[in-house]
Amino acid sequence: MTILSEEPGTAGTAAGAQDTECARLRVVLLLDIQKGAQERFLDAYELLRSQVASVPGHVSDQLCQSIEDPSQWLITSEWESSEPFLAWVDSPEHREMVKPMHSCVNDTRSLRFDILRETSVAGHTGHRAPRPERAGDGRVRHAITFTVRPGSEEKVAKLLADYASPSARVDSATRLCRTTLFMHGNRVVRAVEVSGNLVAALRHVAQQPEVRAVEEAINPYLEEERDLTDPEAARAFFTRAGLPAVHEAVAEADRAGKVRRYALHYPVLGGSGAAAARVLARSDELAAADPTGSLVRSTIFQRDDVVVRVIDLAAAADEDLALTTGTADRDLAAELGRLLELPDAVRDLGDDRGRGQLLAHLEMTLVTDRHAQDS
Template structure:
């Protein structure tokens, strides 16, 4: 085989599929890699704290096992790898308040962390391995992405402050899109639903580097400081621990993205915030993902692409729609209303569904009417030049 190399200074040619689908719902086993930089002299404290946490993690449903490793070259560098039956159990665990409380003691001895998550595609098996390692499947085929990483943050503001908050968020100056030679901000979309704010960003390159770049911009810091009096959760951006806890709770990961690869410069971006019943957010996100996969294969669908974000019972669906949510095709598709056979299940997942105190009919029309209230108000949607 002939090996070709590309100089570091030249951009890599990306293979982009017309139909892009990225999802946590394929049932594949998950490998989580956590890179940890420990303060000099705090290695023993870090080890003792980790030992206290490990016994708790072992009892989390879906957790298969993990390893803690220390660098042979730099004693301050540690590596934690954990394996999970699939991505949803891990995401439920890592976004829980219990997890936030448990990892707090680590912050005093850790300088920096970086979390990477991978579905297992291939592995070498050994006959002596126990049955536990066989739980969970392998990803059947490699995915082809579009080179864009999608992430969102969400937080709530004090009721009655929505108008002032919207004005602040709409009026800020966009940061420089170029982060470094390999990372670039592509798009930022801000929405309000009641007193909930959702900020969705699209990045090419390193997401963590992009988030740090944005946080360091004076114009962004000024807006964030101006928002502080309106937030329901207090934060002090000058206090690293306060900022860390706030952004940990605000993280809204993308759990599914699909696009048929068709581009339309006139497409409109919309967001919907679905009221999931307690403990049903992940299943609701999965049902919406299944709906959007089918819509992506329908050439008549008005939805060009969709991204679903989920954390606990917060489920947000971002859609780019040809000509608006009702300009083409069935508006129920834009709303995320599944086929008639799944309508009953959807009503059991939505808070205020057929069994709720403010129930609505378990029909297409009843659900479509209810989901109208899920539409979020667009605050601002900004694309970087040449994004």
């Protein structure tokens, strides 16, 4: 039905995302209920189920209790597609709806699935193709973003560059592999790569004293005030700050040369974030299939109108401006240009002069890039 804490989405390839765009969605929420809180939990669920039933796109839900451990519950719900669910789950209305449950649960985990096949007494239905397996190294990628007060960028960058790295090991199955921080003006983007359970890794990192110290240090400089000592306020902040990976592309051929990481922040016109991400994804799929190109990996993060593209290149950013900016295909470049809010000087994305100006406008500053040992 819902999520009670930040549960980031993960990306397949662009093609896979398009193939499953209209698939019905099954959401499974696993809950560990506090001792003595069952009645409060059931009361909260009764209130919540009535509210969720009126959300556009919601089809049905079921509440289930484990027959082996009565403290283990799950809520499973069906949605017409992922789009209405994601729009609702990211909304302030959702955060208000689930507040009564927060005092009843120890832990939650949300799992989301496209419905591909279905069997019932009426027969078999569904012929949708599955998404392709996760490309490349199998790591899960996610980002968070927030803004700081204008004029504080240099102080914030120093704090974010100098903090001590937290422990990379979460548990026997999960490890934080890489953390990269970028800034673009007063916007901060922290991108992480995880082997294993992303949610477990994010919770682990948030609890580490090194991370808590730097988060407290940058608090005075944030445009949006937050109180990380208040679990409710912290949960709301990181939900709003979440920047999911919506598309990934990985080179089909090995690339020669030193691999370097870059990030670009695309200023989109209002309401155009998802469309711009799809255009960039198609461009990167073409680049990944080019055996002579330098693109190693691209990950596009997007929420609403915030679009950030992190690319690993086996070349310097200015060696292939068309690839770096995502404008190599003329038709896709024209489509992208119509979705971006750019100065007149960088309107022409069809030549290297315009692309160079575009790169200068989009490129984010690398603050720190940290790899876990043995990653």
